[in-house]
Each structure stands twice: as C-alpha cells, then as structure tokens.
Amino acid sequence: MAVMTRDRARARAERDRILRSRRRFWRPDELATAGSTTKHLLADLVSAGDLRRIRRGLYWRGDASPLGMSPPSVTDLVAELAPGPGVGPAGLYAANLLRLSTQVPRAAEIAVPGRAPTSPHGIRFAARQARSARVETGLTAIEVALLESLESWERVVELPAIEATALLVEMIRSGAVRPDALARASVTEPGAVRARLRRLLHAAGRDDLVDAVPAPDPRTELARTRALAVAS
Numbered sequence: 001m002a003v004m005t006r007d008r009a010r011a012r013a014e015r016d017r018i019l020r021s022r023r024r025f026w027r028p029d030e031l032a033t034a035g036s037t038t039k040h041l042l043a044d045l046v047s048a049g050d051l052r053r054i055r056r057g058l059y060w061r062g063d064a065s066p067l068g069m070s071p072p073s074v075t076d077l078v079a080e081l082a083p084g085p086g087v088g089p090a091g092l093y094a095a096n097l098l099r100l101s102t103q104v105p106r107a108a109e110i111a112v113p114g115r116a117p118t119s120p121h122g123i124r125f126a127a128r129q130a131r132s133a134r135v136e137t138g139l140t141a142i143e144v145a146l147l148e149s150l151e152s153w154e155r156v157v158e159l160p161a162i163e164a165t166a167l168l169v170e171m172i173r174s175g176a177v178r179p180d181a182l183a184r185a186s187v188t189e190p191g192a193v194r195a196r197l198r199r200l201l202h203a204a205g206r207d208d209l210v211d212a213v214p215a216p217d218p219r220t221e222l223a224r225t226r227a228l229a230v231a232s
Contacts, residue, residue: 011037018061019050025072025080026051026059055120074108077123086113086134086185088144090126092156095149098142099167101158111148133188143177147189150196153228165203165228172204179204183212191216199228 014031028038042059045051052060052069054077062070072080078087088094090111095101109124113134116125128134134144146168149156157164172179179201186194195216201209 007034007037011041014038015041015045018045021061022063023072023076024061025054025076026061027057055118058120071122074110074123077120078110081117081120081123082110082112082125084135085138085140086131086144087111088139088141088148090145090148091152094145095152095156095158098145098149098171100149100164101156103156103158111144131185131188133185137181137185139181139185140177142171143182143185146171146177147182147185147193147197150193150200151190153192153196161228165200168200169204172200172206179206179209180212183209186213196228203228 011033014033018026026042028035028042031038031041033041042051042053046053046059049064049068050061052062052071054060054072058080060069060072060076062072064070088111089097089109091109092101092103092105093107093109094111096104107122107124109126111126111128113128113131115129116127119125134147139147149168159167171177182197183201186197189197194213198210198213198215201207201213
C-alpha cells in the first residue's frame, strides 16, 4: 500500500509539473514515474487537451485557447528535432521566406545536413547528408534557404529573374547572409548550386570569392546560370 501511495503521489506531482509548464516539449523519460504510469499519465493529459502529441515519444505543452492546445511553431519543432547549424528551409518554403515567391506551401520543408528525423504534421524534413560543409561552416537558416533556392530555382522562384537576382544580391551586400560562408560551404553543394552561386557573387561585386566556389562542369554552369539575370 505504501508503494502504491508513493506512485500515486509521484504521478500527481508530475502531472502538476506538466500543467505548470508553458511552450515546451515533454518526453516520457523526463518524468519520474514508472513506464506504465507515465504512459497512462501522458495519454490522460492528451485526452483532456492539456498536452498535444507530436509524434511517438514527443509531446507539446502550449497555451490553452478556445480551439484547444496551441501547436508548436515550425521554429520550435526544428529546434527540438533537428538542432544545430546547417539546418534551414528548402523548396517552396525557402523561396517564400526569401520573398522569391508568394506561394505558401502546405507544409514547411526543412533541409537537414544528415539523416532526416521523422516528420511531424506540418513539416517535411529533407535529408542532405552529403552537404557536410553546411555544418562545418555553421550556416544559418537563411543561408541554407538561399542555397536551397539556388538549387530548385526553376521550380520555386516566382519573381522575374532580374528582380529575384537583385533581391539575393541585396541580401549579400546588406550582410543578411555571409558570402564568405556560402563560398566555403559550396564545396559539398551540387553543380547547379555552385554555378548559380558563382554568378550571384559576381553580381554582388564579390569576385574575390568566386574562385573559392568550385567550378562545375562548363555545360552545367551555362545551363544553370541562364535563370539568373543582372540588370545592366
């Protein structure tokens, strides 16, 4: 009986601890209750609307609202599931964030320089395991978004070529992205990205960095830079 009483008291204490929290994730191994008790405790909180199940073994305690528990933001999810440098937006999500497109994707696409974690609702992780220089260079999310947009340019960029190129040039000149870091990270990028980055750096007046970007096959460079245009 004493053991059962202690277990119930511990379960109540852990329940209260979760309910006092705001805007944070919870995992079963963070609770000081036995396995079966933890399972039932989390299930009861989800059923009551006091926790949101994100995926197996991961729960979110947000803010209560008339519509239920508020979900975690994309930023919250990425920080929890794919922390570290070299992680950032990809595809149409990247183009939208960089204002290269007005289209809003149904799910946020996030490029991860390694094995992609299981994607929860609202996010699609894309593995970029070969692009290790993104980590070594410590690329920021916006710098990853720029490289990803260069790769999928024809598919995701909505602006006219001159406007899109000018926007990225301004990001380089303003310091929103680091051109030297992009150049260093380019060594593990595909040929299409390197070709367009070389053209972009030239357009931004950073010819000192162009040669730091490995030149792709000449045919690739010609084909992939046609989409980028610079105002005369």
